[in-house]
Amino acid sequence: xxxxxxxxxxxICKSGTxxxxxxxxxxxxxxxxxxxxxxxxxxxxxxxxxxxxxKATYEQGVEKDKFLINHASLTLSTLTVTSAHPEDSSFYxxxxxxxxxxxxxxxxxxxxxxxx
Amino acid sequence: KNQVEQxxxxxxxxxxxxxxxxxxxxxxxxxxxxxxxxxxxxGPVSLTIMTFSENTKSNGRYTATLDADTKQSSLHIxxxxxxxxxxxxxxxxxxGGYNKLIFGAGTRLAVHP
Numbered sequence: 001x002x003x004x005x006x007x008x009x010x011x012i013c014k015s016g017t018x019x020x021x022x023x024x025x026x027x028x029x030x031x032x033x034x035x036x037x038x039x040x041x042x043x044x045x046x047x048x049x050x051x052x053x054x055k056a057t058y059e060q061g062v063e064k065d066k067f068l069i070n071h072a073s074l075t076l077s078t079l080t081v082t083s084a085h086p087e088d089s090s091f092y093x094x095x096x097x098x099x100x101x102x103x104x105x106x107x108x109x110x111x112x113x114x115x116x
Numbered sequence: 117k118n119q120v121e122q123x124x125x126x127x128x129x130x131x132x133x134x135x136x137x138x139x140x141x142x143x144x145x146x147x148x149x150x151x152x153x154x155x156x157x158x159g160p161v162s163l164t165i166m167t168f169s170e171n172t173k174s175n176g177r178y179t180a181t182l183d184a185d186t187k188q189s190s191l192h193i194x195x196x197x198x199x200x201x202x203x204x205x206x207x208x209x210x211x212g213g214y215n216k217l218i219f220g221a222g223t224r225l226a227v228h229p
Binding site for chain 2: 004006041042043044045046091093095103104105107108109110112
């Protein structure tokens with residue numbers, strides 16, 4: 001149980017375009033989802049926390065207008081990278097927690113974004 | 117400042133050998149500590165979780181220790197296999213708040229035949 005999926009697993013886009021990444025909890029309802037970014041050989045960095053039905057809470061230094069997060073249902077959160085630039089190229093990972101297990105986060109497999 | 121530091125940064129061992137990875141943290145207030153395995157291009161997968169009162173916990177060939185007094189943890193891998201090649205990340209959860217996790221940079225382990 002507690003499986004989290006992400007789609008797509010890899011995406012390549014041109015500079016200036018927008019890219020949407022989906023994060024789904026497959027077998028549980030996720031009241032809270034987290035979005036992380038990971039650069040090569042670096043640790044995961046929390047970008048934002050989203051609760052279903054409310055606005056996301058962004059970490060310091062993360063532009064909310066550039067990284068749009070929508071958590072419209074208890075099983076789906078989306079991250080849209082708007083007007084992507086090459087420096088946005090990174091590995092984006094989501095995680096989800098469920099109401100009965102608030103101390104755990106279940107991670108998705110990640111999405112590799114390459115902006116040309 | 118809440119920080120998690122891991123050592124070594126990278127490690128190469130031969131198949132069948134044992135190894136120990138280290139994690140030092142300065143996180144307060146402390147809730148729990150997890151070790152994750154992250155294969156290249158994949159999300160982290162939890163190996164062990166330890167709370168303040170636990171000293172050691174095993175999961176197959178993985179054994180984690182925790183010394184809450186010195187704020188140190190270790191992950192010992194026994195009889196390594198080629199599939200153990202991955203990054204191992206130490207993650208400490210901050211008590212209270214909204215499930216705040218502090219990640220270490222990871223140790224990249226390569227197991228060679």
